[in-house]
Amino acid sequence: MPESGPRHIRTDSAPETAPPTKVAATATARRASLLVTLVLGGLTALPPLSMDMYLPALPEVTKALGAPAATVQLTLTGCLAGLALGQLVAGPMSDKWGRRRPLLIGMIVYVAATAVCAFAPGIELLIAFRLLQGLAGAAGIVIARAVVRDLYDGVEMARFFSTLMLISGAAPIVAPLIGGQVLRLTDWRGVFHVLTVVGVLLTLVVWKWLGETLPPERRHGGGVGQALRTMRGLLADRVFTGYMLAGSLSFAALFAYIAASPFVVQDLYGASPQTFSLLFGLNSVGLVAVGQINGKLLVGRVSMDKVLGFGLAVIVLAAVALLLMTSGVFGPVGLVPVAAGLFVLMSAMGLAMPNTNSQALMRTPHAAGSASALLGTSSFLIGAVASPLVGIAGERTAVPMAVVQLVCAVGAMGCFLGLCRPWSVNRA
Numbered sequence: 001m002p003e004s005g006p007r008h009i010r011t012d013s014a015p016e017t018a019p020p021t022k023v024a025a026t027a028t029a030r031r032a033s034l035l036v037t038l039v040l041g042g043l044t045a046l047p048p049l050s051m052d053m054y055l056p057a058l059p060e061v062t063k064a065l066g067a068p069a070a071t072v073q074l075t076l077t078g079c080l081a082g083l084a085l086g087q088l089v090a091g092p093m094s095d096k097w098g099r100r101r102p103l104l105i106g107m108i109v110y111v112a113a114t115a116v117c118a119f120a121p122g123i124e125l126l127i128a129f130r131l132l133q134g135l136a137g138a139a140g141i142v143i144a145r146a147v148v149r150d151l152y153d154g155v156e157m158a159r160f161f162s163t164l165m166l167i168s169g170a171a172p173i174v175a176p177l178i179g180g181q182v183l184r185l186t187d188w189r190g191v192f193h194v195l196t197v198v199g200v201l202l203t204l205v206v207w208k209w210l211g212e213t214l215p216p217e218r219r220h221g222g223g224v225g226q227a228l229r230t231m232r233g234l235l236a237d238r239v240f241t242g243y244m245l246a247g248s249l250s251f252a253a254l255f256a257y258i259a260a261s262p263f264v265v266q267d268l269y270g271a272s273p274q275t276f277s278l279l280f281g282l283n284s285v286g287l288v289a290v291g292q293i294n295g296k297l298l299v300g301r302v303s304m305d306k307v308l309g310f311g312l313a314v315i316v317l318a319a320v321a322l323l324l325m326t327s328g329v330f331g332p333v334g335l336v337p338v339a340a341g342l343f344v345l346m347s348a349m350g351l352a353m354p355n356t357n358s359q360a361l362m363r364t365p366h367a368a369g370s371a372s373a374l375l376g377t378s379s380f381l382i383g384a385v386a387s388p389l390v391g392i393a394g395e396r397t398a399v400p401m402a403v404v405q406l407v408c409a410v411g412a413m414g415c416f417l418g419l420c421r422p423w424s425v426n427r428a
Helices: 022-052 055-065 069-097 100-118 123-151 154-185 189-209 224-236 238-268 273-298 304-326 335-362 368-391 399-420
Strands: none
Touching (some): 022 100, 022 123, 022 154, 055 154, 069 224, 069 368, 123 335, 154 189, 224 238, 224 368, 238 273, 238 304, 238 335, 238 368, 238 399, 273 335, 304 335, 304 399, 335 399, 368 399
């Protein structure tokens, strides 16, 4: 695949014109790149905002709706399940009808579902519309990746994914802070009012400034059967499946950290909530910073497979170190060494995740929407399976977290080496 820069954004109403000069093309590409970065960054950030802005409100929802805490947790599970499954629908739809129409439909449904959540009288309705909110919000994630594939090739695509990681990595840090401030001014329903406004604004931005990026000649007809055949064909591509599984298992190690870190840092090591928030933010900064190093310095100078392999190796080594520390091999270990191990593991994700996406999508220019759907759904589903396992041995040990992370890391490396075979010149 040639390592070219961004292609021009296509719009449905744009007339056919003569090829522009090289200077004009460069200026247009730069403006398009900035515009696409802002729009797709907003689409990428919306699902984490929808999940994490709501977290500080969980205790209040429990009291306000008179529901058990376990039932209220289903509002999070429903949204996460929607985000996973919705990508399987939105991705193939965007390959058939283009990117704009399914994206705008998804955004409109997201706004409507979020507005209903704000006025939900009972927990059952809230759970149902959180599921719908996730299903609709999934269109933003999957179509954003597909648009990147439409517009970019090679190293430019990897750089763009690293830029998107800056936004998607910052969103989970900022979202609970925004949610906490909203709760100081209003009740839990106010969180959904804010998300509704954000959804409306983003829908208008997409409608006005994001043109169609998939021309009619590259679209695929057919219904559900055709979509399933396309996905089956993608999964039959050994190399694509290797990158997909390597990225998904890396993401599962990240999910294991998110699920276990409050318990590990606060309950086992006695850190305050403020210290936990500081460490969580620091780890997110590490992930974002390494992602930017990947995009700005490494991509284009070093083979993406070499960078990916190095990142996966660091994740494996960090997981081994965490297992040795939490299992007591080195004797009693304090918070600082464990926090350092988590920081290294999280930071290395900035080398693994953008490059697995880029390498997988470079193999699928004919079905970027379906490929993006498989990448996203696989990550969310494997992450959702891995997350509960971190507490399988109870609340008095961090060993399960380290074990899950190590298994996922070794699995990711195994898929990369065994299926992608990066040393092979011809790996069709």
